[in-house]
Amino acid sequence: MTNGGIFMSRNEPRRWNILGNPDCRRVARFQAALNQRGQLSAQLIDYASVLGGDSSLTESLASGTLLRIESAAESFSTRRMLLAYGYDRAMAEGYQAASPQQIERHTSAASIEFKPRQLYLGFQRLLQEVDEVCAASGCLPVQAPTDIACMYDKWHCQQLLAAAGIAVPKLLGRIQSWDHLRELTGNDGRTMVKMAHGSGGVGCIALHWSHGRVRAFMSSQTLAMAAPELADLSVPIQVLSDERSLAYVIEQLVPEQIHLEHWLAKAKHQGNPFDLRVVVIAGRPRHAIARVGRSPFTNLNLGGQRLGLDQLDGSERVNLWSQVESMAAKVANCFPQTLSFGLDLLLTPTGQLNVLEVNAFGDLLLNVLSEGQDPYAAEIAATEAWIPSRSGDLSTTGIAVA
Amino acid sequence: MTIDQNYVKFFGLPVVDFEKPEDWKGPSKAYRVRVDWDTSTEEMGKRYELLGSQADSDKLTAIIVGAWMGDDSSNDSSTVIQHLVALAPKLPALKAIFVGDITYEENEMSWIEQSDLAPLLAAYPGLELLQARGGNSLSISQTTHENLKSLIIETGGMPRSVLRDISRCSFPNLEHLELWLGTGEYGWDGGVEDLQPILTGKLFPKLSYLGLRNSDAIDEIAPVLPNAPLISQLQVLDLSLGSLSDVGARPLLALASAGNLKKLDLSHHYIAPEVVEELQAALPFEVVANDPQEADDEWRNIYVSE
Numbered sequence: 001m002t003n004g005g006i007f008m009s010r011n012e013p014r015r016w017n018i019l020g021n022p023d024c025r026r027v028a029r030f031q032a033a034l035n036q037r038g039q040l041s042a043q044l045i046d047y048a049s050v051l052g053g054d055s056s057l058t059e060s061l062a063s064g065t066l067l068r069i070e071s072a073a074e075s076f077s078t079r080r081m082l083l084a085y086g087y088d089r090a091m092a093e094g095y096q097a098a099s100p101q102q103i104e105r106h107t108s109a110a111s112i113e114f115k116p117r118q119l120y121l122g123f124q125r126l127l128q129e130v131d132e133v134c135a136a137s138g139c140l141p142v143q144a145p146t147d148i149a150c151m152y153d154k155w156h157c158q159q160l161l162a163a164a165g166i167a168v169p170k171l172l173g174r175i176q177s178w179d180h181l182r183e184l185t186g187n188d189g190r191t192m193v194k195m196a197h198g199s200g201g202v203g204c205i206a207l208h209w210s211h212g213r214v215r216a217f218m219s220s221q222t223l224a225m226a227a228p229e230l231a232d233l234s235v236p237i238q239v240l241s242d243e244r245s246l247a248y249v250i251e252q253l254v255p256e257q258i259h260l261e262h263w264l265a266k267a268k269h270q271g272n273p274f275d276l277r278v279v280v281i282a283g284r285p286r287h288a289i290a291r292v293g294r295s296p297f298t299n300l301n302l303g304g305q306r307l308g309l310d311q312l313d314g315s316e317r318v319n320l321w322s323q324v325e326s327m328a329a330k331v332a333n334c335f336p337q338t339l340s341f342g343l344d345l346l347l348t349p350t351g352q353l354n355v356l357e358v359n360a361f362g363d364l365l366l367n368v369l370s371e372g373q374d375p376y377a378a379e380i381a382a383t384e385a386w387i388p389s390r391s392g393d394l395s396t397t398g399i400a401v402a
Numbered sequence: 403m404t405i406d407q408n409y410v411k412f413f414g415l416p417v418v419d420f421e422k423p424e425d426w427k428g429p430s431k432a433y434r435v436r437v438d439w440d441t442s443t444e445e446m447g448k449r450y451e452l453l454g455s456q457a458d459s460d461k462l463t464a465i466i467v468g469a470w471m472g473d474d475s476s477n478d479s480s481t482v483i484q485h486l487v488a489l490a491p492k493l494p495a496l497k498a499i500f501v502g503d504i505t506y507e508e509n510e511m512s513w514i515e516q517s518d519l520a521p522l523l524a525a526y527p528g529l530e531l532l533q534a535r536g537g538n539s540l541s542i543s544q545t546t547h548e549n550l551k552s553l554i555i556e557t558g559g560m561p562r563s564v565l566r567d568i569s570r571c572s573f574p575n576l577e578h579l580e581l582w583l584g585t586g587e588y589g590w591d592g593g594v595e596d597l598q599p600i601l602t603g604k605l606f607p608k609l610s611y612l613g614l615r616n617s618d619a620i621d622e623i624a625p626v627l628p629n630a631p632l633i634s635q636l637q638v639l640d641l642s643l644g645s646l647s648d649v650g651a652r653p654l655l656a657l658a659s660a661g662n663l664k665k666l667d668l669s670h671h672y673i674a675p676e677v678v679e680e681l682q683a684a685l686p687f688e689v690v691a692n693d694p695q696e697a698d699d700e701w702r703n704i705y706v707s708e
Binding site for chain 2: 188189190208210211213215217239241264265268270271272273294295296348349350
């Protein structure tokens with residue numbers, strides 16, 4: 001069998017494809033990074049075309065080429081199409097899905113918080129199809145579609161990491177109801193609710209119980225999703241201390257799949273807690289920032305401030321980078337067919353790293369360079385050397401796998 | 403509103419968190435000792451002991467007690483105060499202590515359990531500033547202190563017993579008395595009558611700053627202030643962070659004849675703009691009225707009420 005796709009000379013870099021949205025800045029930046037290296041622009045495969053049912057995916061992905069999958073949900077119209085794409089799967093699992101007609105009518109379908117489980121199921125379905133097309137065509141995705149699907153499911157992703165012996169906040173269980181949550185939390189202690197498919201802190205609720213009293217920290221966006229009448233969008237973070245309201249919020253989130261984990265204390269920088277966002281490329285941590293917050297959430301969209309790791313105070317940070325390197329390598333081992341991901345790491349006040357989250361599209365870190373390269377340039381530069389290490393991969397020989 | 407940030411400066415000094423010997427940066431810093439909720443409270447004592455054994459720690463002037471409660475938010479401050487008292491022989495230069503630099507993430511202000519602060523005053527005769535946050539179980543047993551210049555007590559709701567305690571103490575050199583009175587919902591059970599001993603002006607002859615801050619009863623308190631004997635000795639009257647409205651603000655026009663006042667601070671208020679203008683025009687000193695709030699129907703909030 002010979003390569004049915006594009007023949008390349010030994011020195012010529014492989015051609016790239018991007019599955020993405022045409023007006024997405026991530027796509028534009030990646031294209032620019034390719035051009036700056038003197039490489040041809042990637043062939044863009046539009047999410048809308050694929051989701052619309054045309055055959056652009058199968059026609060575009062030639063053997064021996066590379067595929068980069070970009071974030072889909074940034075685009076309002078793509079999000080609506082993904083919701084519709086997830087309708088059957090959502091109905092099949094008993095979820096109160098929005099029908100394609102309802103999605104069309106519903107203006108709130110524009111919000112990222114609308115039916116996250118259904119959105120995920122649509123994306124998961126698409127990713128499976130991409131996986132199949134790649135396998136059939138011999139195109140090499142630099143992120144395994146199954147890995148992306150895993151990273152977009154916080155419970156499964158954290159379980160996978162925990163099973164590999166990687167430190168994560170202790171997983172306490174998936175929440176079936178308010179009563180179930182109360183059983184798990186007891187009357188004292190700190191726990192964190194996480195929504196399986198949330199992003200930007202949406203669906204994260206930090207719970208502090210003390211002698212049966214509770215305070216629940218969450219973003220106002222979380223409340224806007226679960227109990228709009230309680231949301232105050234003029235502030236990033238709200239605190240509920242009324243148990244009945246909180247119970248209502250939790251019950252609203254249960255269908256979106258939530259789990260409970262330990263709420264770990266964070267190390268502080270000048271009195272403010274921080275965590276780390278690290279871009280891992282080919283198993284190495286490359287670009288990193290600290291996110292310093294004034295609440296349990298350090299997300300930049302919730303008021304977190306960026307800081308370089310070298311700007312952090314505290315002497316325990318001396319060995320921080322070698323700890324990050326070891327952690328990045330361990331997590332990358334869990335996703336050997338994925339070139340790059342964003343890693344959110346929590347440093348405890350006593351200096352231990354924990355993985356908070358793995359972000360499939362966590363490489364958009366503006367104005368941070370590693371060895372003179374931004375994350376996109378670094379990924380492109382690292383790709384050729386990475387391909388042979390990609391386990392179970394036959395296309396490195398240039399022979400298509402039918 | 404909430405307190406979402408630890409102090410970065412205290413007593414004019416940059417704040418450094420102290421956990422281990424490498425954190426020691428010399429005596430010209432304010433050191434904060436605290437434990438998070440995942441760390442044993444026994445660490446508090448060890449860290450203080452370590453702090454006291456640093457070279458030059460006998461020159462240390464300022465200490466902050468951060469979150470001390472560990473995994474139980476109802477642990478009170480008595481143990482940590484004992485640690486500080488035990489440390490006194492090693493810290494002869496200490497001039498400022500803040501017990502309770504605690505953010506809303508670390509503990510809710512109304513859940514903070516304090517204890518008797520008097521042992522600190524007894525152990526540190528050179529103390530000039532004593533500050534505390536959290537009103538539950540707070541007390542100051544009757545005591546005399548010759549050098550205390552500033553007493554600051556921040557609460558979401560101050561029990562009247564604290565005002566009574568302060569009235570019974572003798573602080574002949576007190577210049578700055580700052581009380582965050584809070585709301586009835588979180589422990590304020592006092593009234594104007596509980597402030598009267600302070601307002602007579604007889605207790606603290608050197609007082610030049612009075613702060614009755616973060617109070618939702620400020621509309622009832624403000625009208626009695628112009629006639630209080632204390633006012634003539636004050637330079638600053640601070641009624642900020644509360645829920646002051648026109649009702650409490652208009653009587654303050656009578657402060658026009660109040661001798662030495664240089665500044666009236668009403669910031670974080672619900673006063674109508676024209677009343678603010680009237681005050682600023684009528685009063686022969688600075689009137690600060692920043693951060694106007696918008697009343698939500700009949701509901702008016704103070705700065706910290708959790």
